[in-house]
Amino acid sequence: MKIVTCVNHVPDTEAKIKIASDGKSVDTSGLNFILSPYDEIAVEQGLRLKEKFGGEVVAVSVGPDANKETLRKALAMGADKAVLIKTNNLCDSFVVAEALKNYLKEINPDIVLFGKQSIDYDNAQVPSLVAEMLNLPSVTTVVKMDFENNQIICEREIEGGHEKVVSQLPIIISVQKGLCEPRYPTLKGIMASKSKPIEEKNYNLPEHKVEIVALRLPPSKSAGKIVGTDVSAVKELVRLLHEEAKVI
Amino acid sequence: MKILAFAEQREGKFKKTAYEVVTAAIELSNQLGAEVFALVIGKNVSGIASDIGGFGVNRVIAVDRDDLEYYSTTAYTKIVAEIASREKAEVLLFAASQMGKDLAPRVAIKLDAGLASDCTALKVENGNIVATRPIFAGKIISDVIIKSNIKVFTLRPNVFTAGSNNGQKAQVENVTINLSEGDFIARVVETKVGVGRPDVTEASIIVSGGRGMKAPENFKLIEELADVLGAGVGASRAAVDAGWRPHDEQVGQTGKTVSPNLYIACGISGAIQHLAGMSSSKCIVAINKDKDAPIFQIADYGIVGDALEILPELTKEIKMILGK
Ligand SMILES: Cc1cc2nc3c(=O)[nH]c(=O)nc-3n(C[C@H](O)[C@H](O)[C@H](O)COP(=O)(O)OP(=O)(O)OC[C@H]3O[C@@H](n4cnc5c(N)ncnc54)[C@H](O)[C@@H]3O)c2cc1C
Ligand SMILES: Cc1cc2nc3c(=O)[nH]c(=O)nc-3n(C[C@H](O)[C@H](O)[C@H](O)COP(=O)(O)OP(=O)(O)OC[C@H]3O[C@@H](n4cnc5c(N)ncnc54)[C@H](O)[C@@H]3O)c2cc1C
Numbered sequence: 001m002k003i004v005t006c007v008n009h010v011p012d013t014e015a016k017i018k019i020a021s022d023g024k025s026v027d028t029s030g031l032n033f034i035l036s037p038y039d040e041i042a043v044e045q046g047l048r049l050k051e052k053f054g055g056e057v058v059a060v061s062v063g064p065d066a067n068k069e070t071l072r073k074a075l076a077m078g079a080d081k082a083v084l085i086k087t088n089n090l091c092d093s094f095v096v097a098e099a100l101k102n103y104l105k106e107i108n109p110d111i112v113l114f115g116k117q118s119i120d121y122d123n124a125q126v127p128s129l130v131a132e133m134l135n136l137p138s139v140t141t142v143v144k145m146d147f148e149n150n151q152i153i154c155e156r157e158i159e160g161g162h163e164k165v166v167s168q169l170p171i172i173i174s175v176q177k178g179l180c181e182p183r184y185p186t187l188k189g190i191m192a193s194k195s196k197p198i199e200e201k202n203y204n205l206p207e208h209k210v211e212i213v214a215l216r217l218p219p220s221k222s223a224g225k226i227v228g229t230d231v232s233a234v235k236e237l238v239r240l241l242h243e244e245a246k247v248i
Numbered sequence: 249m250k251i252l253a254f255a256e257q258r259e260g261k262f263k264k265t266a267y268e269v270v271t272a273a274i275e276l277s278n279q280l281g282a283e284v285f286a287l288v289i290g291k292n293v294s295g296i297a298s299d300i301g302g303f304g305v306n307r308v309i310a311v312d313r314d315d316l317e318y319y320s321t322t323a324y325t326k327i328v329a330e331i332a333s334r335e336k337a338e339v340l341l342f343a344a345s346q347m348g349k350d351l352a353p354r355v356a357i358k359l360d361a362g363l364a365s366d367c368t369a370l371k372v373e374n375g376n377i378v379a380t381r382p383i384f385a386g387k388i389i390s391d392v393i394i395k396s397n398i399k400v401f402t403l404r405p406n407v408f409t410a411g412s413n414n415g416q417k418a419q420v421e422n423v424t425i426n427l428s429e430g431d432f433i434a435r436v437v438e439t440k441v442g443v444g445r446p447d448v449t450e451a452s453i454i455v456s457g458g459r460g461m462k463a464p465e466n467f468k469l470i471e472e473l474a475d476v477l478g479a480g481v482g483a484s485r486a487a488v489d490a491g492w493r494p495h496d497e498q499v500g501q502t503g504k505t506v507s508p509n510l511y512i513a514c515g516i517s518g519a520i521q522h523l524a525g526m527s528s529s530k531c532i533v534a535i536n537k538d539k540d541a542p543i544f545q546i547a548d549y550g551i552v553g554d555a556l557e558i559l560p561e562l563t564k565e566i567k568m569i570l571g572k
């Protein structure tokens with residue numbers, strides 16, 4: 001099975017995000033970057049498919065040289081090779097999707113695994129954009145995956161339940177927490193990752209369609225009222241929720 | 249100019265987000281001087297289609313087919329894109345629901361449109377639609393504009409308020425779209441729906457528990473309160489990773505982002521990744537033994553105490569006030 005996992009390089013979840021002086025980009029200096037948590041699940045699922053069906057796992061990232069650090073993490077987990085699609089200009093999800101489309105067209109994978117959402121810009125759209133560009137089926141937010149008679153059977157999350165989806169390969173999948181637990185790279189994996197190749201690709205990419213015009217901090221919230229320190233405070237709390245906040 | 253409002257339904261019932269989307273479309277049309285129509289897709293939907301008129305839209309297009317009993321990514325994509333092209337819609341609005349988020353990007357590609365996802369506000373400035381979308385799990389708020397002629401937006405559930413239903417009926421146009429086997433390439437064969445409590449992304453009240461609940465069986469106290477309030481049940485990652493609660497209840501940066509009217513956090517410390525998912529809730533209540541827990545920094549009301557003792561009392565008191 002030819003497996004591709006798409007991975008993004010994102011500030012870690014503890015990071016305090018600062019707005020740059022232009023007022024519309026993020027100041028990334030001093031931030032610690034990680035392999036986006038959902039993409040870690042995608043890599044894990046890719047490795048499990050390889051263990052079961054054989055084949056190869058390629059990790060791909062779109063961005064500047066800094067993304068190599070994240071590709072090395074995917075290699076350390078066990079991916080066979082990595083590809084960096086280089087961009088320097090401003091990219092929105094469409095540009096990222098276009099870059100991935102170009103690469104995927106060259107190699108024709110059986111399955112492409114994405115995270116359901118990149119935890120930086122939180123669009124949750126790149127997987128479906130790529131699928132439509134390639135005219136391939138897609139299943140998003142997958143929490144269960146099986147194969148039977150050359151078909152893939154997935155469960156995807158919907159509000160308050162699940163949808164069971166059956167499809168042919170090749171297919172685009174985005175993964176949700178719950179599908180599998182990502183492994184920690186072993187020391188051997190980390191050593192091996194250092195000698196694995198990172199191929200670089202360049203494509204002519206289109207202009208972005210979505211322009212960020214301003215960034216700001218959310219309105220800060222001040223600490224509220226401590227109503228009490230034991231069960232006796234419950235009556236007053238309920239009164240406040242009912243009469244003051246009017247939420248019950 | 250025309251605005252297409254995608255009115256999501258499941259099993260023959262409009263989702264609450266359909267009303268939110270239609271109301272937002274009407275508000276936008278007032279600022280842009282545009283016309284709004286709603287689109288509803290599914291099996292046996294012609295009957296309910298006119299009800300959407302109660303939210304201010306006069307015209308609704310229904311695509312009603314037996315083979316659309318379940319949602320289908322590719323078939324829905326084709327239908328929405330065809331209708332949008334025929335009608336020359338320039339703005340398309342969807343809910344940022346599991347269906348809307350799956351569908352909107354594919355429709356955007358078909359229409360050569362740009363897409364802003366999970367927006368929390370739309371306003372018109374100098375003729376441009378400026379969309380507000382939280383990024384980095386709400387640590388930063390971005391304002392974006394879409395540069396293509398056709399523009400697609402998905403709207404975060406529970407943030408845009410639906411108007412009140414005035415009982416008016418919209419005029420329904422049943423439209424036929426040719427679909428073939430190939431349009432159902434990935435096929436939904438079954439939907440499994442859970443216990444009937446609202447999903448955290450849709451609930452207007454959430455009762456959420458963390459490690460401070462001490463044991464999985466104590467979540468019964470959370471569920472009892474939730475059921476009295478008609479609320480959804482949420483959990484911290486600590487509670488999910490311990491195997492106490494299912495993954496789909498996790499709230500936070502690597503779980504669900506929620507904006508209910510009321511979020512009651514029980515035995516949750518308020519780690520940055522948890523706050524990222526729920527700090528935009530309109531009213532936050534924290535119950536925690538530790539007066540220095542960070543959750544109190546963003547809570548509107550707090551009780552410093554043992555959640556296991558407070559919850560049953562809270563349920564009792566709320567039952568009383570609701571007359572249950
Ligand atoms: C310098 C800079 C400038 C930017 N300018 C703009 C701008 O002008 N307009 C704008 O809208 N956004 C802009 N962005 C945001 C950027 O477009 C996002 O990082 C990108 O769109 C991916 O995030 P997403 O939320 O769209 O991904 P999602 O759709 O949430 O990602 C889903 C999945 O797609 C895959 N994926 C996402 N990104 C990548 C990637 N880079 N490489 C490989 N796989 C990936 C992953 O599997 C991920 O889990 C900018 C970012 C930077 C760093
Ligand atoms: C990459 C990454 C992603 C993450 N994503 C998420 C996410 O999406 N969502 C999320 O929630 N976390 C996430 N986390 C984890 C987060 O950092 C915290 O570890 C987690 O939120 C803690 O859960 P908790 O508040 O239940 O537990 P704790 O932090 O252990 O807090 C328990 C609290 O309960 C209180 N308590 C104890 N007993 C009682 C009692 N009887 N009555 C009342 N209060 C009591 C304690 O005072 C304490 O404040 C993530 C972490 C990482 C590294």
